[in-house]
Amino acid sequence: MIPRYQIVIFSILLLASLAMGGMLWHLRQRAHERLVAGVDSAPTKAPEVAPAEKATLMVANDDDNSLLPQVHSLPLPTDPGSRARAVLGRLLEIYAAPNATHPVPGGATSVSQVFLLPAAAGPARSAPHKISATITVDENEASTRATSSAGPEVAVVNLTTNFVASHPSGLETETLTVLSICGTIHANLPRVTEVRFLVDGQQRPSLAGHADLTRTYLVSDAAGVGALPTEVVHP
Amino acid sequence: MPWSRCGLAALLLIAGFAAATEADPKAATADVTREPSAAPQTSTSAPSPPVSEPRPQVPAAQPAQSPPAPPAPQGPTPPPRFLVVIDAAHGGDDLGGHLSSGQLEKNANLALSVRLRSLLGARGFQVITTRESDQSVDLNRRAEIANHADARACISLHTADTGSGVHLFVSSLAPAAPTRFVPWRTAQAGWITRSLALAGVLNSALLHAGTIVTLGRTPLPGIESMTCPAVAVELAPERDSDHKVTAEPDDADYQARMAATLATALLEWRTDASHMEGRQP
Numbered sequence: 266m267i268p269r270y271q272i273v274i275f276s277i278l279l280l281a282s283l284a285m286g287g288m289l290w291h292l293r294q295r296a297h298e299r300l301v302a303g304v305d306s307a308p309t310k311a312p313e314v315a316p317a318e319k320a321t322l323m324v325a326n327d328d329d330n331s332l333l334p335q336v337h338s339l340p341l342p343t344d345p346g347s348r349a350r351a352v353l354g355r356l357l358e359i360y361a362a363p364n365a366t367h368p369v370p371g372g373a374t375s376v377s378q379v380f381l382l383p384a385a386a387g388p389a390r391s392a393p394h395k396i397s398a399t400i401t402v403d404e405n406e407a408s409t410r411a412t413s414s415a416g417p418e419v420a421v422v423n424l425t426t427n428f429v430a431s432h433p434s435g436l437e438t439e440t441l442t443v444l445s446i447c448g449t450i451h452a453n454l455p456r457v458t459e460v461r462f463l464v465d466g467q468q469r470p471s472l473a474g475h476a477d478l479t480r481t482y483l484v485s486d487a488a489g490v491g492a493l494p495t496e497v498v499h500p
Numbered sequence: 501m502p503w504s505r506c507g508l509a510a511l512l513l514i515a516g517f518a519a520a521t522e523a524d525p526k527a528a529t530a531d532v533t534r535e536p537s538a539a540p541q542t543s544t545s546a547p548s549p550p551v552s553e554p555r556p557q558v559p560a561a562q563p564a565q566s567p568p569a570p571p572a573p574q575g576p577t578p579p580p581r582f583l584v585v586i587d588a589a590h591g592g593d594d595l596g597g598h599l600s601s602g603q604l605e606k607n608a609n610l611a612l613s614v615r616l617r618s619l620l621g622a623r624g625f626q627v628i629t630t631r632e633s634d635q636s637v638d639l640n641r642r643a644e645i646a647n648h649a650d651a652r653a654c655i656s657l658h659t660a661d662t663g664s665g666v667h668l669f670v671s672s673l674a675p676a677a678p679t680r681f682v683p684w685r686t687a688q689a690g691w692i693t694r695s696l697a698l699a700g701v702l703n704s705a706l707l708h709a710g711t712i713v714t715l716g717r718t719p720l721p722g723i724e725s726m727t728c729p730a731v732a733v734e735l736a737p738e739r740d741s742d743h744k745v746t747a748e749p750d751d752a753d754y755q756a757r758m759a760a761t762l763a764t765a766l767l768e769w770r771t772d773a774s775h776m777e778g779r780q781p
Binding site: 368436477480 | 590594595596597598605658660661662663664667669714715716718719721732734736
């Protein structure tokens with residue numbers, strides 16, 4: 266004969282087990298719904314594929330210290346800043362490829378952003394040397410100002426630390442990298458007349474010990490490379 | 501009587517001040533054109549007179565040739581002074597690049613500087629180097645050393661792993677007419693024409709020696725404060741026709757050959773300079 270109190274305890278435990286099982290099932294359902302809801306909130310719209318356009322890249326050559334224009338076809342966004350970044354990405358992909366004429370590791374991800382701003386008016390703009398200060402730019406504001414500006418513009422190229430750290434050191438190679446970036450931006454965005462460089466948003470004294478990154482580069486600096494008295498003689 | 505004494509003393513004071521200003525025009529311009537910095541660290545080659553020897557100097561801000569010396573009334577005239585500044589780039593905390601041989605650029609630059617200094621000293625040049633050991637020298641300090649020396653040629657030495665042969669760089673500043681007062685950061689503008697001429701002489705000598713040479717112009721922060729014909733010389737690996745490296749830039753034999761070629765070029769530069777000075781009225 267089973268005592269009465271044991272039957273009561275067994276019944277209570279059985280009910281508690283059933284209640285806990287039901288609660289577990291309910292919580293599992295809620296977690297599943299939350300998960301499904303999270304997936305639904307992610308962007309499902311496919312990115313628009315920009316049509317391929319022709320872009321001119323000023324490709325550097327270490328052998329003769331020259332910049333040679335090359336025309337490439339690549340999808341380019343309509344926003345000028347993104348467009349400049351896409352073009353520079355292709356340029357740095359070429360430099361990262363094996364047997365490049367100007368070998369620089371890093372590739373397309375070496376340029377974080379390119380901001381376009383109206384160039385400063387007045388005589389200071391034509392000064393041969395300017396020491397730039399730290400720049401804080403709001404991306405949306407920069408984009409708005411860039412699209413509304415019809416005058417000359419300054420491009421601020423924000424490079425990654427990894428790119429700068431892995432860049433070969435030397436007067437020639439660093440100069441060619443800087444000038445090819447300036448020349449490529451100007452070739453595709455003719456309104457850009459000046460280029461400044463940042464590294465992860467901060468000013469840096471030089472690229473890899475030689476090329477001065479504190480100054481504002483005029484695109485005419487890059488345009489003059491082709492007209493340099495460059496001479497290569499293979500004995 | 502006391503008033504006449506005071507007047508006499510004041511006249512003497514004014515006369516003394518005027519004489520002092522006339523005797524040392526550089527003193528009136530040096531503070532304007534130079535930036536303050538740490539203590540100097542220079543060395544000269546053995547056969548040359550000390551740097552501190554008093555002599556007439558062109559002010560640092562006035563990039564013009566020295567006026568022709570008046571004919572000496574008696575005694576032998578001293579040989580014309582021809583001073584070259586050799587600037588071994590980087591040093592100390594500033595390592596420069598890493599060469600593929602494992603050597604640091606600052607050490608390779610210093611070795612090349614020592615070789616060139618020895619060769620120039622043997623050829624009768626007076627040489628000043630911006631550093632003789634592994635130490636940090638500020639870019640402004642390097643320019644100050646060159647400007648104080650009133651050098652006839654300033655050579656900034658670099659080494660690199662990329663490219664081939666020798667890269668010669670002149671500042672990309674636009675040439676400017678010489679003026680008495682010049683901004684510190686663009687002082688080289690008045691000397692660009694002479695710097696290009698010096699690069700041409702170096703280029704000819706290197707080509708004659710069978711070296712691949714590339715010429716270029718670029719912003720050169722240290723050199724652009726120098727008031728002398730200035731060229732940055734970057735020694736790159738020596739390569740054969742298949743683009744294979746035959747000598748690294750820190751190779752002793754390669755450096756010795758390039759230093760000898762540079763010394764020959766500077767000898768020619770000295771000859772040209774003396775001819776130009778001889779033609780001056």
